[in-house]
Amino acid sequence: MIVHALSHNAQISDCTSPFAGDGSLAPPGSVHASCAALEGTGVLLSGPSGSGKSSLLLRLIDSGFSLVGDDRICLEGRSASPAPALAGLIGIRGLGIVRMPYLHKTVLGLHVQLVPGCVPPRLPERSIDEATGLWQLVLDGFHADSVSVIRTALRCFRGDLTLVCGLNGGTAHSLPSPETRNEDKLSSDFPSRGRRNGL
Numbered sequence: 001m002i003v004h005a006l007s008h009n010a011q012i013s014d015c016t017s018p019f020a021g022d023g024s025l026a027p028p029g030s031v032h033a034s035c036a037a038l039e040g041t042g043v044l045l046s047g048p049s050g051s052g053k054s055s056l057l058l059r060l061i062d063s064g065f066s067l068v069g070d071d072r073i074c075l076e077g078r079s080a081s082p083a084p085a086l087a088g089l090i091g092i093r094g095l096g097i098v099r100m101p102y103l104h105k106t107v108l109g110l111h112v113q114l115v116p117g118c119v120p121p122r123l124p125e126r127s128i129d130e131a132t133g134l135w136q137l138v139l140d141g142f143h144a145d146s147v148s149v150i151r152t153a154l155r156c157f158r159g160d161l162t163l164v165c166g167l168n169g170g171t172a173h174s175l176p177s178p179e180t181r182n183e184d185k186l187s188s189d190f191p192s193r194g195r196r197n198g199l
Contacts, residue, residue, distance in 0.1 A: 035068035035080045035106065036060040041154050042068055042080050042106035044134075045141070047114030052141025054091050056114065059147050061090075067102040078132060081105040109157045110134055112150060114141040126169035135167045 033046040034053040043060070045053045054070055061067050069082025070090040081104060082088070088102045111134040118140050129136040137153060139146050156163040164170060 029076060030072050030074045030083050032071065033073045034070045035073045035082075035108075036065040037068050037103055037106040038065045038151065038154055039158075040106070041109035041158060043110040043112055043150055043154065044073065044075075044080060044108055044132075045112050045114060047141065051114040051116050053114060055093065056112075056141040056146055057090065058092060060150065061100075063147050063151070066106075067100055068106050069102065075132075078108045078134070079105055080108050108132060108134055110137065110150065110153055112137045112139055112141075114139060116140055116142060124166050127167050137167070 031046065033044055034057040035042055035044050036057055037043070038060075043065075045056055047053055057067070057070055067088070067090060068080055069086060072083035072086050074081045074083055082102060087104075088099050089097055090100060091097050111129045111132055113136060115138055118138060120138055120140075124138075127136045127138070128134070135153065135157065137149065139149060152161065153163075153167075155161045
């Protein structure tokens with residue numbers, strides 16, 4: 001997972017965070033990331049400064065997701081919550097810092113690593129974030145379809161749709177064997193609602 005160090009200073013020249021960083025906004029266990037949730041399942045957005053975390057977060061909220069937090073997220077296992085000092089705040093380029101309703105906590109189902117200008121492969125290899133055990137997408141946060149890709153990934157995770165091959169370890173020629181799927185479920189500890197389709 002690409003995150004900034006806890007000592008990251010939001011005032012240095014290469015950081016685009018709108019929140020001042022004297023250390024008081026970075027509680028222990030927090031990471032420089034943004035988070036939204038859809039129907040009880042959260043998505044963590046990480047990436048370097050300027051990668052589009054807040055921009056993508058705003059588009060997710062506009063499409064029906066709930067705000068969890070912007071810029072600084074506290075993690076405890078798969079539980080995510082906003083840093084207390086920033087709860088309910090989101091930085092919007094061209095507008096400023098806006099206060100809006102937010103969730104106090106969510107359980108993560110997906111990690112999205114933002115890399116500006118990247119072109120994701122049509123059929124990605126199995127990708128699990130080692131720190132959280134979550135499926136890990138690599139996307140250009142500014143791309144027009146990023147919101148739809150995230151929404152579809154969450155629907156696959158919840159079992160509403162079936163991910164035939166890709167991040168779950170299958171390929172176009174060889175789908176994951178039942179044994180592999182069982183091992184994945186144990187090692188990554190997916191919630192039971194994500195197991196209905198055998199992922």
